[in-house]
Amino acid sequence: MHVRRRIGLLGGSFNPAHGGHRRISLFVLRALALDEIWWMVSPGNPLKPKAGMAPLDARVRSAMDQARRAPIRVTAIERELGTRYTVDTLGAMGRRYPRYEFVWLMGADNLAQFHRWKDWRGIARRMPIAVIARPGYDAGAIASPAMAWLRRFSVPLSSFVNRGEWSAPALVILRFDPDERSATAIRRADPDWAARYTGPPPRDQVTHRMILSGEETTAP
Numbered sequence: 599m600h601v602r603r604r605i606g607l608l609g610g611s612f613n614p615a616h617g618g619h620r621r622i623s624l625f626v627l628r629a630l631a632l633d634e635i636w637w638m639v640s641p642g643n644p645l646k647p648k649a650g651m652a653p654l655d656a657r658v659r660s661a662m663d664q665a666r667r668a669p670i671r672v673t674a675i676e677r678e679l680g681t682r683y684t685v686d687t688l689g690a691m692g693r694r695y696p697r698y699e700f701v702w703l704m705g706a707d708n709l710a711q712f713h714r715w716k717d718w719r720g721i722a723r724r725m726p727i728a729v730i731a732r733p734g735y736d737a738g739a740i741a742s743p744a745m746a747w748l749r750r751f752s753v754p755l756s757s758f759v760n761r762g763e764w765s766a767p768a769l770v771i772l773r774f775d776p777d778e779r780s781a782t783a784i785r786r787a788d789p790d791w792a793a794r795y796t797g798p799p800p801r802d803q804v805t806h807r808m809i810l811s812g813e814e815t816t817a818p
């Protein structure tokens with residue numbers, strides 16, 4: 599038994615969320631024996647253009663829709679924290695939720711450009727990273743500048759899962775039946791998808807629950 603609950607953090611634009619997000623999350627949950635996955639819907643990826651990005655609330659709603667009846671919680675915590683860069687978000691999360699152990703999750707497409715993220719080595723030093731294979735991106739990810747540094751911290755899945763307390767840097771690559779789905783393809787087929795997700799602001803499934811359970815270390 600782990601002393602601290604283990605959470606996988608999947609940050610993303612979720613513009614919109616899709617079945618691929620759900621499927622990779624459920625796969626990682628089982629593969630890494632996690633307690634939950636938190637989908638952190640980004641107010642704005644620092645490397646992506648604002649044009650074509652649906653409102654945050656619509657993206658959060660689409661994520662809640664995809665996450666229903668699964669151990670996946672949807673949060674827009676970066677809006678509350680006022681952070682945009684992942685390294686800043688993860689620092690704030692660690693301080694706010696000391697009773698949890700986190701692993702950062704990302705698809706191989708993000709590993710391929712991870713070296714362009716602010717202080718990416720700082721992210722890797724803060725928590726383990728699990729990369730999920732993605733059709734069309736795996737070769738680019740393996741040959742990426744970030745991988746040239748991260749490779750030495752690579753850990754086989756079995757020893758990663760059986761570790762006691764997690765340490766970082768640690769990198770685990772997860773290969774499974776690849777999922778072709780993407781938000782780009784959905785936007786192309788259904789440019790008005792966000793019109794289905796209007797209404798009052800949704801209740802945050804992480805910060806709201808923490809306040810109720812008294813697990814917040816700081817006031818929201």
Ligand SMILES: Nc1ncnc2c1ncn2[C@@H]1O[C@H](COP(=O)(O)OP(=O)(O)OP(=O)(O)O)[C@@H](O)[C@H]1O
Pocket residue numbers: 608609610611612613614618619622703704705706707708730731732733777778779780781782783
């Ligand atoms: N089919 C997939 N297989 C593996 N990883 C995925 C898949 N879809 C999304 N991801 C990962 O989930 C996270 C959030 O993805 P995001 O919200 O950007 O969706 P996307 O489908 O990649 O969007 P877009 O097509 O707009 O770039 C990222 O780390 C991304 O790599």
Ligand SMILES: O=C(O)c1ccc[n+]([C@@H]2O[C@H](COP(=O)([O-])O)[C@@H](O)[C@H]2O)c1
Pocket residue numbers: 608609610611612638640642643644645646682683684685708714715716
């Ligand atoms: O911190 C950075 O420099 C940085 C640069 C690009 C992307 N990110 C984060 O990567 C996550 C995936 O983003 P996306 O748009 O590919 O779904 C999301 O949480 C972004 O905030 C972070």
